[in-house]
Amino acid sequence: MKHLLFLIFAVQACLPGFAACDGRVRIVPRPAEVEELPGSFRLTPRTPVVITDEQLRTPAEIFARAVGKLTGTEPAVTAAPEKHAVTLQLQPGYEAEEYLLEVGRQRITVTASTPQAVLHGLRSLQQLVAGGEIPACVVRDKPTFAYRGAMLDVCRHFFPVEDVKTYIDILSLHKINKFHWHLTDDQGWRIEIKKYPLLTQIGSRRAETLVGRYDKNKEGVYDGKPYGEFYTQEEIREIVSYAAERHIEVIPEIEMPGHGLAALTAYPWLGCTGGPYAVWTHWGISDDVYCAGKETTFEFIEKVLTEVLALFPSKLIHIGGDECPKGRWKACPLCQQRIREEGLKDEYQLQSYFIHRIERWMHTHGREIIGWDEILQGGISKTANIMSWNGSDPGIKAAQRGNPVIMTPKWYCYFDYSQTSDPERYEPLGNTRYVSVRQAYRLDPCDRLTLPDQKRIRGVQCNLWTEYIADIRHAQHMVLPRMAALAETGWANDRKDYNDFVRRIPALVAVYKAEGYNYAPYLFEGIE
Incomplete structure (x- = not known):
């Protein structure tokens, strides 16, 4: 019976809506919901960042520079629609810092009601870029505290x-x-x-x-x-x-x-x-x-x-x-x-x-x-x-x-x-x-x-x-x-979940390395 209960909980934890057991999507801070999908998005030197509103240019440019440090190629930021692109869009109906990140095989979309929340979504995407190929997924996310x-x-x-x-x-x-x-x-x-x-x-x-x-x-x-x-x-x-x-x-x-x-x-x-x-x-x-x-x-x-x-x-x-x-x-x-x-x-x-x-x-x-x-x-x-x-x-x-x-x-x-x-x-x-x-x-x-x-x-x-x-x-x-x-x-x-946090943090550390940050190594060396 004990083993059966463990199996039930393990299956539940890996269903859509549970972020803890996701194998490929590693984001810190932990998103509210993660649904992993088959396949991945391949970021190439020709993949642009498309803005659908001029308010999103600054978040797009911040993200583009970060990607350049991770991959060696800074993507172009454009207002022209593209098919194989990272597209940023504003839509009503989200809380001030809430965002939706959708990664498909042909397109990535970040949707929110504010430029601030779009930047939050891009910070999550930045960690997925750091992991190599970007796993297909849907991330729904918002913070617990406003401060x-x-x-x-x-x-x-x-x-x-x-x-x-x-x-x-x-x-x-x-x-x-x-x-x-x-x-x-x-x-x-x-x-x-x-x-x-x-x-x-x-x-x-x-x-x-x-x-x-x-x-x-x-x-x-x-x-x-x-x-x-x-x-x-x-x-x-x-x-x-x-x-x-x-x-x-x-x-x-x-x-x-x-x-x-x-x-x-x-x-x-x-x-x-x-x-x-x-x-x-x-x-x-x-x-x-x-x-x-x-x-x-x-x-x-x-x-x-x-x-x-x-x-x-x-x-x-x-x-x-x-x-x-x-x-x-x-x-x-x-x-x-x-x-x-x-x-x-x-x-x-x-x-x-x-x-x-x-x-x-x-x-x-x-x-x-x-x-x-x-x-x-x-x-x-x-x-x-x-x-x-x-x-x-x-x-x-x-x-x-x-x-x-x-x-x-x-x-x-x-x-x-x-x-x-x-x-x-x-x-x-x-x-x-x-x-x-x-x-x-x-x-x-x-x-x-x-x-x-x-x-x-x-x-x-x-x-x-x-x-x-x-x-x-x-x-x-x-x-x-x-x-x-x-x-x-x-x-x-x-x-x-601390153990899950430790599992996810290497993607963030890859960003630290790309940015040249002098992070402390003790956690990763098992030193406390």
Whole structure:
């Protein structure tokens, strides 16, 4: 009887509509439905990409360049109908990111209601191209979560414009649709603000940088080399436009009230003590934060944000809110006066006042805030988006009290953590906390939540903090292939299967190789 039941389940799993047991169709993230058909489509140097709507030209050109890297021949993009072609078409009736991919022996068609979803279909097709002959099939697909994000910290180490674009390309390949750009921190201010030029003239530069692993209990060794760059507003517009062409929304992060030492160094009146301050040369958490008792602090932040909003059309703006020590506020007469005048209980409620005030300003400008989960301290409005990084519990509590939540718990989603259990043996210098591909895949963003509360989970995000990551090659090594695991949770959380994921991922790795990405090999070498 046991063997009979196994046989029944095995047959069911290989029927149309089940993506798990398909032998030739290997796509990450896992599609909602796959039906394998007899035969295959042979892509030749003369096979064009046909667009039936001019809106589809950019997705077609992105795909054509990718095919060129895989096969050595970049297909032509044309509006002229062809028989043996990859044809892209827009039709009503699909959800915003839903697509239909049909591969026959003579023709491939990608159909969706939006150019974004057509590009998703082409990203799936890209992996099938990587496998050689394209197997005949029908793929029906759409994501589980609307928010699928990845963060890049450019404060600890700066990434030039072309490298940021490469990072965005990696996101697009994985159907990740939000680029969280961490632009300000204690170690550097990276965004040009014309109202306050010293933010980049002074705040973007540190005197030197720590060498080796940081230990707050030991005196470090430093390289003695001044370090610092920033993005002009023109460069930021260029990156936002580049991401938009790939249907990725760029969400800037301007840290407050903590992690603001670079700004305090440029304008010491922003702090409680008045300085002197210095842009930090090492990592960790600074005691010096924005003074919450001065009106001039809020005037500064609002003027900075006015320029930020002009550069970034995203509905969501990240305001940090994490790791804000309260010692300076406790000793500051102006902060204590603010607590008394506003009828606040303590410094935690002062932080809540700070965040509420910035959120109200954002609302008057048609935007919403995201904050790290510490913004829950002292109370927060139900409209604030909570990014849960201190494990899943803060996100669970926030969802239960009615807040929208993005799950990014560090033990699953921090990709600056080591990828193996023996990083000293296998990996470059870095954070020795451990998140393997398997562990990243284990994330269940809706765990322990009732169905109504699950609806408040907007999605998931992976984060790359760059204390030990100085260039794009190292960044690629840290996020690949773990980003594929995160992407599958974001896109296909309702149909995950780790063993099937491992079976499918070689097709995606073939794309990594064609693109020249420096992916980590540990998963494929059996090293965890």
